[in-house]
Amino acid sequence: MSTDTLQHWDGISVGDKLPTIKHTVTQEAINQYADASGDHNPLHIDPEFAKGTFYGRTIAHGLMTLAFVSQMMTEWDWDGWAYGGEMDMAFLSPVFPGDEVNVSAEVTTIEKRADGVHALCKLNVFVGDKTILGGTVSRLLSAADT
Amino acid sequence: MSTDTLQHWDGISVGDKLPTIKHTVTQEAINQYADASGDHNPLHIDPEFAKGTFYGRTIAHGLMTLAFVSQMMTEWDWDGWAYGGEMDMAFLSPVFPGDEVNVSAEVTTIEKRADGVHALCKLNVFVGDKTILGGTVSRLLSAADT
Numbered sequence: 643m644s645t646d647t648l649q650h651w652d653g654i655s656v657g658d659k660l661p662t663i664k665h666t667v668t669q670e671a672i673n674q675y676a677d678a679s680g681d682h683n684p685l686h687i688d689p690e691f692a693k694g695t696f697y698g699r700t701i702a703h704g705l706m707t708l709a710f711v712s713q714m715m716t717e718w719d720w721d722g723w724a725y726g727g728e729m730d731m732a733f734l735s736p737v738f739p740g741d742e743v744n745v746s747a748e749v750t751t752i753e754k755r756a757d758g759v760h761a762l763c764k765l766n767v768f769v770g771d772k773t774i775l776g777g778t779v780s781r782l783l784s785a786a787d788t
Numbered sequence: 789m790s791t792d793t794l795q796h797w798d799g800i801s802v803g804d805k806l807p808t809i810k811h812t813v814t815q816e817a818i819n820q821y822a823d824a825s826g827d828h829n830p831l832h833i834d835p836e837f838a839k840g841t842f843y844g845r846t847i848a849h850g851l852m853t854l855a856f857v858s859q860m861m862t863e864w865d866w867d868g869w870a871y872g873g874e875m876d877m878a879f880l881s882p883v884f885p886g887d888e889v890n891v892s893a894e895v896t897t898i899e900k901r902a903d904g905v906h907a908l909c910k911l912n913v914f915v916g917d918k919t920i921l922g923g924t925v926s927r928l929l930s931a932a933d934t
Contacts, residue, residue, distance in 0.1 A: 671824075678817075678824035679855040681862065704870060705851060705858050709825040712851050716827065724850060728923075730876040777874075 646754040651783050654761055656749055661717040663710050663745040667702050667737055675706045701736040707767065707774055710745045719781055726758065726782025731765060734773050741769040747779065758785040792900040797929050800907055802895050807863040809856050809891040813848050813883055821852045847882040853913065853920055856891045865927055872904065872928025877911060880919050887915040893925065904931040 649656050669689070676682050681703055684691040692700040708731075715723035737743055744767070751762040760780045767775040795802050815835070822828050827849055830837035838846040854877075861869035883889055893909040906926045913921040 674824045678820045679858075681855070681859060683862070683866065703858075704873065705855055708854070709827070709851055712825075712849075713827060716829070720829065724879065724882075726879075727850065728876075728878040730874075732874040733870065733872075736870075 648752040648754060648759070651752050651754075651759050651761070654749060654752065654783055656752060658749040660747040660749070660763060661714055663714045663717070664742060665710050665745075666742045667706070667739060669700065669739045672700065672702050672706065672739065675703050675709075679703065679705065697736060697738070699738055701738055702741075704733045704775075707733075707737055707743060707745075710743055711747075711765065711767065711775065711779060714745050714747065715779060715781060722761075722781035722783060723779075726760065726780075726785070728760070728780045729777065731775055731777025731779070734776050735769070737769060737774055743774060744768045750778075752783070756786065759783040794898040794900060794905070797898050797900075797905050797907070800895060800898065800929055802898060804895040806893040806895070806909055807860055809860045809863070810888060811856050811891075812888045813852070813885055815846065815885040818846065818848050818852065818885065821849055821855075825849065825851065843882060843884070845884055847884055848887075850879045850921075853879075853883055853889060853891075856889055857893075857911065857913065857921065857925060860891050860893065861925060861927060868907075868927035868929060869925075872906065872926075872931070874906070874926045875923065877921055877923025877925070880922050881915070883915060883920055889920060890914045896924075898929070902932065905929040 673687055676687050746766045747763040749761050750764045753760045761783050762778050762780045765777055819833055822833050835846055892912045895907050896910045897908040899906045907929050908924050908926045911923055
């Protein structure tokens, strides 16, 4: 079960930039995400409650930021993300209402594994110069012929 | 920068079971998630379109299932997930409207790193006997005294 690394596969190369996604997060968007996800923690949706917490204001759900990452992967290639997507990431800093989140990524490794060829991409997720999410996301470039 | 592994920390032990979460996914819930996330791919929300695709019916967004994982981690301990959460996972099978998703996990490793003590948990995410998501999620048990 060896893993080979490649520089190119099917038009994708190490160093390729993925689509860039920008979203300005609003309290309204956070409230909508709370309803959809069922996560109504007052730290997300109650500005009065949030005043008494460490950050002094509401913060977005971490998975909302991850949804922007998913949007980037979907724009790049929906099938390879939905059917062969992987992620290895950490939540590093919170996102506040009014913040503009910038999501981009770069192909760092192309791996040929037993189940197919995968493109691993280093995430760059920032608000200003603050890193929000760090890690790697990947998609399947082609499934093995089995 | 060595990493020590422990069997117990602050009341948490290797082998501990996390809270179990069950959700029956409906088309209505998928539509709501599409609005909140901005991902209106017809494969998720248009049953007529989905008839012509590989699965022949709509499928839930992968991040909706991940939101159930986040709910489990939140019930276990909100702070350590929101401020020190990590994940390393893969999407393995789709979820269809009507499916009951069962989410559970078990502490497999407690790691003392430079930034604090982390609990790594193996995910068990099933519909019936089909694995939906596989991998590891972790939370911070305590930050390093710095």
